[in-house]
Amino acid sequence: MSGISFLPARRPVPGVFVALTLVLAIGWLVVEIDGGQLFNQSTTVSLLHVAAGLGLVAVGQTLVILGGSLDLSVAYVLSLSTLVAAETMNGRDGALLPAIGLALTVSAGVGLLNGLLVTKLRINAFIATLGVGLLLKGYLDNGYDGPAGSTAPSLVQTLGYQRVGPVPLSFVLLVVVTGAVWFTLSRTRFGHHLVAIGGDPEVARLSGVRNDRVLVTAHVLCALCAGLAGIYLASRLGSGAPRVGTEGLYDLESIAAVVIGGTALAGGRGGVIGTVGGVVLLASIDAIFNQLEVDAFFKQVIRGAIIIAAVAIYARRALRKADS
Amino acid sequence: MQTVQRAPMPLRILRSRAGGVLPILAILAVLLVLVAVRQPDFLAPPSLLSFLGRSAPIILLAAGQYFVIVSGEFDLSVGSLVTAQVVVAARLIDSDPSRTWPVVAVLLVGGAFVGLVNGLVTTRLRVPSFITTLGMFLILVGAVYLWSDGAPKGGLSEEFRRFGRRAFEDVPVLGRVPYALVVLLVVAALAVLLMRSDFGRTLVAVGDNPRTAELSGVPVWRTRTIAFVLSGLAAAVAAILLGGYSGVSFQAGAGLEFGAITAVVLGGVALGGGRGSVVGAMLGALTLELLFTLMNFYGVSGALRSTVQGAIILIAVAVSGLRFSSR
């Protein structure tokens, strides 16, 4: 433990929140001029629901990216988790807990596989998780003709549709998970080690960190988050859906959210709060464009530009900091 | 894990002589034997040459991706670039044969330009190439849909399509030699020559250790930018051949970026840069294509294919990775 002081970089206000405020202010104004309303109840609820699904995945993704790794299999893990959960429940409230347990166990198993491939077999994370994604894709394609299973009604009513004021329960779940991960990163040995590995694996190893074990844990946690997102989506959709993860582009979008949130893709720098900011930013852009009925393809162009611009700004800041 | 280290014995012997290319040659040989057992006539010149011709686009993309990867970066935008180029070509040509050559020129310039933007944003604005090219991917796909209103318009001329679809007929001994194969051989020769030149050595040095390269006077950013331009050019050539082979479609380039990166890694090139050869990268792509054909010949169920593909990629990369670590 001693000798490692790579605490997550602390910034007074992460840039993403400045961007978020700006986007919301401008969006509100433009939507208002257009004759619409951005902050009405139904729009806010929709926005937070979209953010909750992507957010859970992105929070997990933050962990592996902080450690200098990556997980491209999350979209498939998420789909698999919706199916495991919904099929085990099969519409019965009684099977709720076993189903959630099983879905999380299966997800954790995939995360373990990812972690072992990356650490023990030294396969680059990009290829390893892409390969595991293909394995899962084959399993899903072969085993499922379409949505299957049925989520327990009590879960649909709570996690799927319940809300406190304008805040859906699922978003509360995201906040709780984010809090837990934040605590883990900033207050536990595992968190400090993970960031150290992401910063410089050799230095970390020399200072006594067991890199492999830490990275495997990060991969398991990442897959658990994707599994949790799957359970949420199963409760939202009412059944398991074999294509929901890939259709939602959860793999690339989660990485984009992490990076927009200020975490360095190379690892070692960043944090989970910024990631949630990035997720809410992406969801807000979605909501604003929805209100304005902007063409989906135009939206994609803007998205691409925002991702590049956000990271370019971070890079500038980092450079300036290095200069001063 | 001990079993793991013992297994690739033959590969280790091979490696001692020639480095990176031999493992992929071994895998390729195994696949070829499997194909020959099932479908001996596949190895007859006409069918083999036509197979090489239709594989040319992905092999070219792998070569382009190699330049970027060996210099320590990524290019995720090539698939969307291919799609964009094919759709743009169809709309610009609009079935008018006289526009074929000007449009070919436009595509090459466009590919180089996209590569240049990728390169400059990555090197000058210091955006990680994963993000630059992911953003470029989103922008290109969105822009091309937007520009064409959601459905490709126009059409490719027969003159344009012949590069990817037609062949030199009645060649002695060989029979039929696809134009695409000729293009491939020329580009491959250029790529090998390039990697043997000073620039090639600089590129590898930059990927191996940018700081050392910088200190020894190499303009790292310029070298990497050129690598992106080369990747963009390769994508343009691939788009011309692919558009010719199968016509215009929004699916033309879908997933090719992952295919190309996988091929490069299969070919023994290390992600992160500095190691591997362009020949290995191209052989990696050939191996992936042969695997696809092999599954057609053996009748592997369509839905299970990605599992087979994933398993083979993981196993192949794990084997070559262990060879490094046991050194």
Place this chain on the structure above:
Amino acid sequence: MAALAAVTLLSLVGCATDEPAATPSGTASEAAGAGTGEQSKFFVQADYDNELALLAAAPTGPADKPWEQALNPTMVDTAKFKKPGPYKICFSNAGLNNPWRQVGFKTMQAEVEAQKSRIKEFVHVDAEGKDQKQIADINDLLGKGCSALIVSPNTTATLTPAVEAACSAGLPVVVFDRGVNTKCPVTFINPIGGYGFGHVGAEFVSQKMKPGGKVLALRILPGVDVLETRWSAAKVAFDKAKVDVVGVEFTDGDPAKTKKIVNDYLQRYGTIDGVWMDAGAVAVAAVEAFQDAGKPVPPINGEDQLDFLKIWKDKNLTAIAPTYPTYQWRTPIIAALRILDGQQVASPWKLPQPTVTRENLDSYLDPNMPPLHYAMCGCTDLPGYPQRWK
């Protein structure tokens, strides 16, 4: 090596334990499947029988406007939704991510324009092919004071709760294209459906090819409900005709992949005597693969996309084009206005699903329209034709 294989295997086995035991849901699927594999879990015999019966049914309604016709309609009363106009019509769209949906949506927009005296506002939200976004979209639309809500669901099962929520908000809901597992919408509009599509193509191919010949089935993607029904009906037809289906392959809608698959199958079997497809997107690529290999193009089915109709005519192919007409995008607007008028509407509203055959090919082939336009758009009388669709 072994360790990796073991881990891989373990993880797969671990996943496999929760796969439900295959439930045989159809009785017709018992026939000795000659390479067609197991019947889909989604195959429903009653629906299949119903759709095949509808293929022969005579529609009611104006003969020159198939989008207003209905097959064996059961009318429902809508007096409780009656309301003075002009209206605000809201539309939650699954996506615009393929040419079929593009053509359809343009047709719908043109229909809105044609009815602009009665529609003061048309709100369109695109879910971009994402279930969870569409659920959020529907919820969002409920807060916008829509007079009526039209939904084209991205997936049947998963959109059901959201549509139910919309129904209980009290506004009339019209669902079209894919359905939902609830009776709460006022009506569900679609043509005959996937079983009809798959059956027509498979019957044609198995009748026209030499007896006992080899068929290659080309599908787009696994796990998409509308496409699954097409294949499951084709499977029944092929099994019954004792056709040898040598391969069922997925093309991802990628023409290059299609050509490679066809090419390899030609090499493997020497000849292919028939090609069946679950959608027309790569029909031209399949035809080209035969041409490039110097083989005659066998009996084949495509769809009503103009590139296929053109190559069919030019090369005088033995072909057929079952359709899933894009004119169904007009009907929801018409239905919504009738409902808001308090008029009775058919529920479910089954539209006719014509087939393009050699006999009527010329009437659908318009060389001036773009190659990926769908001939069955029923849009020639709408404002902005043909420019809007070009």
